[in-house]
Amino acid sequence: MAKKEKPSIRQVKIYSIVTLILIVVGSAISYWTAGRIEFYTNAVMHTSEVLQRTNELYSSILERETNIRGYVITGNEQFLTNYRQSKINADVLLTQLQNLTLDNGVQQNNIEELRGLINARVRTFEATIAYFKEHGNLEGFLDPSKASNALNGYSMIKNVVLRINDVENNLFQERNQNLINNINALPFIVGLISLFSITIGLVTFFSIYQYNKAQIVADNDRIIFQEKLKDQINLLDESNKELEQFAYIASHDLQEPLRKITSFSDLLKEQYADKLEGDGELYLNRITAASIRMRRLITDLLEYSRAGKIENEQIKEVKLSKIISEMLEDVEVAIQDKSAKITLGNLPKVYGAETEYRQVFQNLISNSIKFSKPDTDPEISITAEEAGLDLVKKFPTLTREKKYHLIKVSDNGIGFNKEYADRIFSIFQRLHGKKDYEGTGIGLSITRKIIEKNGGVIFAESNPSEGATFNILLPFITT
Amino acid sequence: MFIQDFMLMSFEKPIQILVAEDDEDDKLLILKAFERTLPKEKVTCVEDGEALLKYLKRVAPYNDLLKYPRPDIILLDLNMPRVGGKEALAEIKRCEDLKSIPVIIFTTSSNLDDIQITYKMGSSSFITKPGSFEELVRVTEEIENYWSKTVLLPD
Numbered sequence: 001m002a003k004k005e006k007p008s009i010r011q012v013k014i015y016s017i018v019t020l021i022l023i024v025v026g027s028a029i030s031y032w033t034a035g036r037i038e039f040y041t042n043a044v045m046h047t048s049e050v051l052q053r054t055n056e057l058y059s060s061i062l063e064r065e066t067n068i069r070g071y072v073i074t075g076n077e078q079f080l081t082n083y084r085q086s087k088i089n090a091d092v093l094l095t096q097l098q099n100l101t102l103d104n105g106v107q108q109n110n111i112e113e114l115r116g117l118i119n120a121r122v123r124t125f126e127a128t129i130a131y132f133k134e135h136g137n138l139e140g141f142l143d144p145s146k147a148s149n150a151l152n153g154y155s156m157i158k159n160v161v162l163r164i165n166d167v168e169n170n171l172f173q174e175r176n177q178n179l180i181n182n183i184n185a186l187p188f189i190v191g192l193i194s195l196f197s198i199t200i201g202l203v204t205f206f207s208i209y210q211y212n213k214a215q216i217v218a219d220n221d222r223i224i225f226q227e228k229l230k231d232q233i234n235l236l237d238e239s240n241k242e243l244e245q246f247a248y249i250a251s252h253d254l255q256e257p258l259r260k261i262t263s264f265s266d267l268l269k270e271q272y273a274d275k276l277e278g279d280g281e282l283y284l285n286r287i288t289a290a291s292i293r294m295r296r297l298i299t300d301l302l303e304y305s306r307a308g309k310i311e312n313e314q315i316k317e318v319k320l321s322k323i324i325s326e327m328l329e330d331v332e333v334a335i336q337d338k339s340a341k342i343t344l345g346n347l348p349k350v351y352g353a354e355t356e357y358r359q360v361f362q363n364l365i366s367n368s369i370k371f372s373k374p375d376t377d378p379e380i381s382i383t384a385e386e387a388g389l390d391l392v393k394k395f396p397t398l399t400r401e402k403k404y405h406l407i408k409v410s411d412n413g414i415g416f417n418k419e420y421a422d423r424i425f426s427i428f429q430r431l432h433g434k435k436d437y438e439g440t441g442i443g444l445s446i447t448r449k450i451i452e453k454n455g456g457v458i459f460a461e462s463n464p465s466e467g468a469t470f471n472i473l474l475p476f477i478t479t
Numbered sequence: 480m481f482i483q484d485f486m487l488m489s490f491e492k493p494i495q496i497l498v499a500e501d502d503e504d505d506k507l508l509i510l511k512a513f514e515r516t517l518p519k520e521k522v523t524c525v526e527d528g529e530a531l532l533k534y535l536k537r538v539a540p541y542n543d544l545l546k547y548p549r550p551d552i553i554l555l556d557l558n559m560p561r562v563g564g565k566e567a568l569a570e571i572k573r574c575e576d577l578k579s580i581p582v583i584i585f586t587t588s589s590n591l592d593d594i595q596i597t598y599k600m601g602s603s604s605f606i607t608k609p610g611s612f613e614e615l616v617r618v619t620e621e622i623e624n625y626w627s628k629t630v631l632l633p634d
Contacts, residue, residue, distance in 0.1 A: 256587055259610050260504045266612035267511065295610060 012211055015204035019197055026193030033186045040179035047172040050100050050107075051165060057093040058161045060086050061118060065154075068125050072132050080129070090118060097164075107167055114160045121153050247305035251298045258298065262291045297428070300442035304427060307446040308356070308453035317477060318354050320347040320407070324361050324382065331362070338369050338378055345383035348405045350474045352454045360450050361409070363443040364470050368411035370437060373465070379412045387473050395457045395473070403476040404456070410469040415462040424460060493517055494627040497550035498524045499531040499567065500585075501559045508612060509554070509585075512619040523547065528562030531555070532570055535577050550580060552626050555602075557586040557593060565597065572601040579633045583622065 063086045071079035094115050101107035124146075131141045265287050273281060321344060328335065328342060335342065342365065350357070365380060372378035387406035392398050416424065416431055423429050425448045430441040451458045455475050462468035496513065500506045506524050513522045525531045531553070534541040541547045553571070557564035564584065571577045581603035586593070589607045597605060606622075609615045626632065 252587075255610075256502075259587070259608065260508070262610060263508050263612040263615060264504075267508075270612070 009211060012204060012207045015200060015207055019200040019204055022193060022197045022200060026190065026197065029189050029193065030186070033182055033189060036182045037179060037186070040175050040182060043175040044172060044179060046100065047168050047175060050097065050168045051172070053093055053097045053100065054161055054164050054168070057090060057097065057114075058157070060090045060093065061121070061157060064090070064122075064125065068128060072128065072138055075132075075136075083125070087122065094118070104167070104171075107164060110160055110164045110167070114157065114164070117153060117157045117160060121157070124150065124153070244305050244309075247301055251301040251305065254298050255295070258291055258294055262288065262295070265291065297440050300440045301427075304442055304446055304449065307359075308449045314353040314355070315351060316353075317349045318352050318357050319349050320357060320361075320384075323354055323357050327358050327362050328365075331366075334366075335369070338372070340369050340372070340378040340380065343379075343381045345381065347382065347384050347407065348474075349477055350405065350454070351477055352450075356450045356454075360447045360472075363447045364409045367443060368409070368413055368468070370439070371413040371415075371468070372411070373414055376412060381408075381410050383408050383410075392473070397452070397457060398455075398473065399475075402478075404473045405476065407472040407474065408469055409472070410467060412467040415464050415466045415468045416460075417464055418462065421460045421462065425458070493521050494551040494623065494632070495548050496522045496552055496554060496623075497531070497534065498522060498554045498585075499526075499528060499559065499564070500524060500554070500556045501527050502556070505556070505608065508615060509619070512612070512615045513623070515616055516620055516623050523550070527559040528564060528567035531567050532562065535571065535574075535580075551632050552603075552622075553580055553582045554585040554622075555582050557584060557588055557597075565600065568597060568600050568602060581626070581632070 064083055067079045067083035067086065070076065071083065094111065097111050098108065101111065128138070128141065132138055135141070265284060269281075269284055269288070273284075276284065324344060324347065361382070368380045369378050384405050384407045387404040389400070391406065392400060392402075392404055398404065420431055424431060424441075425444050426441075427445040428441045429445075430437075430439070448458050451472055451474070456473050458470060458472045460468055460470050494517075496517070498506065498509055500509060506526075510519075510522060510524065523534075525534050530541075533539075534547055535549075537544070537547075555564045555568060559567075562570075564586065568582055568584075571580065571582060578601070582601070583604040583606060584593075584597045584602050585606050585608065587608050594605045606618060609618055
């Protein structure tokens with residue numbers, strides 16, 4: 001079973017076609033053979049008719065001869081009447097024979113010769129009758145030359161009749177043999193073709209059976225595989241959910257003891273600060289500062305675990321230009337404070353939740369402002385175009401058949417080294433010291449989470465001190 | 480201390496507060512915070528929902544009315560062992576002579592479902608425990624101020 005070749009659908013097709021061709025050829029041969037049999041049957045019947053007519057003709061000539069003799073010997077008029085009737089008979093038979101053998105040149109010549117001989121005899125008969133009527137007897141009419149002429153005439157007629165019979169007999173023999181041959185061949189041909197067709201049919205049937213069996217096995221394999229895949233996906237979904245749940249619970253429960261640390265160190269500071277000696281107060285301050293930072297980390301982690309968990313009813317068409325303009329109005333003071341210049345291009349509508357996109361662009365813009373060059377006013381532009389297929393192909397999570405918007409958020413800030421382009425999106429990853437730039441490094445990871453949840457990707461391009469560009473690919477809204 | 484007490488006495492009878500809180504640290508912090516504005520005996524504590532219900536129904540050991548006076552308001556934590564906050568709240572609102580006592584949910588949770596449910600069950604406020612002691616003092620002051628001076632309570 002292991003090495004057994006699996007019949008392909010192509011083989012099955014070829015077998016079926018061969019079977020069909022054989023059946024058609026077999027039918028054609030059978031039809032042709034049947035045609036031949038009919039043809040030879042007709043021919044045989046035709047030959048026997050010719051033979052019959054020839055014999056009748058010969059008899060009618062003999063009959064005439066007899067009647068003439070009867071008349072000249074007895075003088076009885078009845079013989080003469082019989083003679084006249086048989087004369088008409090002979091003419092009809094000759095014409096019939098001629099019509100029957102139209103396809104045969106030899107027979108036509110023979111019949112023509114026969115007609116000549118018969119006419120010659122008839123002329124003699126007429127002359128004899130005329131003489132007899134005139135003289136009442138045949139004395140002086142008959143002589144030895146006439147007698148030998150009569151004998152010659154008969155043997156010649158007989159010869160011609162025999163010749164005609166011979167030719168027809170030969171034809172009859174030949175056609176009969178052909179007929180027999182054809183009748184004998186028919187069952188053999190039909191049988192052979194049937195056998196062939198049945199064999200090929202069986203082979204086809206067996207192939208189809210094998211093919212179906214293989215197909216069923218393949219189907220089962222595929223179903224098992226699909227189920228496995230589904231299980232795996234479910235498992236992955238579950239573990240993802242668990243992970244998010246974990247992040248939520250962990251950060252939530254972590255807040256409890258942290259709140260207490262902060263509260264008790266507040267109390268300690270308030271009531272016993274003056275009693276602390278040496279570095280005591282410094283340590284206490286460090287505890288407070290560390291607690292505050294930890295709280296920030298925990299709240300960010302909570303925010304990250306919640307990001308992208310928007311209810312389905314909040315997902316709709318979002319006009320990016322509207323969302324971003326509104327967001328910019330809300331943070332106008334901060335923008336003016338930094339003398340930032342923000343320009344918006346023509347931005348598309350995309351699917352998602354308004355609050356999420358608002359967060360995305362707020363994160364990106366505040367990021368750009370935060371990492372602006374100290375001596376230069378921040379300039380940020382947001383533009384959009386249709387993404388090229390080459391770009392879409394670079395990301396395995398995107399679907400090649402879909403169209404994507406490419407939204408670019410570019411700034412003139414301090415930029416970053418190319419090699420960090422991926423790292424900046426990871427949670428709590430920072431490229432700069434806490435002293436230089438505040439923040440936990442959660443903003444971009446939340447941004448990425450939201451974009452990916454909406455079926456898109458985000459990636460950054462930059463070089464140190466050359467500004468940075470954040471590229472977002474989001475699918476077109478399909479109707 | 481004297482002046483404070485005097486001022487309180489001179490305006491209103493200070494409100495009696497019952498705190499249901501299982502966490503020792505939180506209990507200590509809440510008491511410390513209330514101490515800033517209220518005399519010690521005005522705030523009593525129970526460690527879970529079961530004790531809270533026993534207290535309110537004056538079941539032993541809470542049958543001494545002088546030692547365990549009827550509270551004007553209740554501060555109720557949600558996550559407690561045995562009888563939790565929500566069960567205790569439901570029981571309080573079921574009892575005819577207890578349901579007029581305002582219950583303030585005082586918890587670490589900021590879960591929207593928790594907020595929705597407890598208000599529906601008849602709680603009067605929902606407060607998430609503040610992150611620092613300073614904040615906690617502000618909140619306890621506000622509670623005390625609001626329930627003793629701003630609003631009128633049933634007898």
